[in-house]
Amino acid sequence: MNRVECWRAVTPQARNWHFRIRHRVFVEEQRVIPITDLDDRDRDLSTIHVVAGRGSAAVGTVRLYRTDGAGRWKGDRLAVLAGHRAGMVGARLVRFAVATAAAAGGDVMDAIVQVQNVTFFERLGWDRAGPLIAYHGLPHQPMTFRLADARTLDESDIPDDACLRLPAARHAPSPLIEAVT
Numbered sequence: 001m002n003r004v005e006c007w008r009a010v011t012p013q014a015r016n017w018h019f020r021i022r023h024r025v026f027v028e029e030q031r032v033i034p035i036t037d038l039d040d041r042d043r044d045l046s047t048i049h050v051v052a053g054r055g056s057a058a059v060g061t062v063r064l065y066r067t068d069g070a071g072r073w074k075g076d077r078l079a080v081l082a083g084h085r086a087g088m089v090g091a092r093l094v095r096f097a098v099a100t101a102a103a104a105g106g107d108v109m110d111a112i113v114q115v116q117n118v119t120f121f122e123r124l125g126w127d128r129a130g131p132l133i134a135y136h137g138l139p140h141q142p143m144t145f146r147l148a149d150a151r152t153l154d155e156s157d158i159p160d161d162a163c164l165r166l167p168a169a170r171h172a173p174s175p176l177i178e179a180v181t
């Protein structure tokens, strides 16, 4: 099986892959967020959008950003396309997110985690942080990660010859996605 690579989605094409993957997972598949999962964080130039690729396919996303000026970060929009799960893409994305925040001088990363994924995060070294809360009407577990425990960042730009493609979707992309890409 091809190695999983993670990159910051800095080009318009990579951002487009990022937004389309999120839309397929959170809006079309899980339906946890109606219509669009885009928000003001996506328009903030300091937000870091990440794409995971395996072989020639763009298959996963995560997003991260600072939440204060004192070392606190948040990670969200962790998504792996159905059909590409259970292949360590999600774990690689989480490790990339915490390594990126640690390299930027962060101390702690927070996440609001769907209850069925709490064990997945615990196995990656995350701790529960308080009681369940409602998020988009569903129970979620606040969790934290001490960024001192992050591995060193293994980061590179998407190479020009990467030839990534987005696997075929069942649905046409929402026009709302085009509005921010």
Ligand SMILES: CC(C)(COP(=O)(O)OP(=O)(O)OC[C@H]1O[C@@H](n2cnc3c(N)ncnc32)[C@H](O)[C@@H]1OP(=O)(O)O)[C@@H](O)C(=O)NCCC(=O)NCCS
Residues within 6 Å of the ligand: 025, 030, 078, 079, 080, 081, 084, 085, 086, 087, 088, 089, 090, 091, 092, 112, 113, 114, 116, 117, 118, 119, 120, 123
């Ligand atoms: C949750 C998600 C990101 C996991 O990604 P993935 O690529 O399938 O996970 P990985 O293959 O990296 O999993 C790493 C390990 O955790 C396990 N694992 C994966 N999902 C798990 C879960 N929900 N609960 C417990 N263990 C899990 C895997 O079996 C694997 O175990 P192994 O090391 O023994 O082989 C993916 O299932 C997904 O995108 N789900 C839909 C969107 C979603 O729920 N996003 C997160 C919102 S909080």
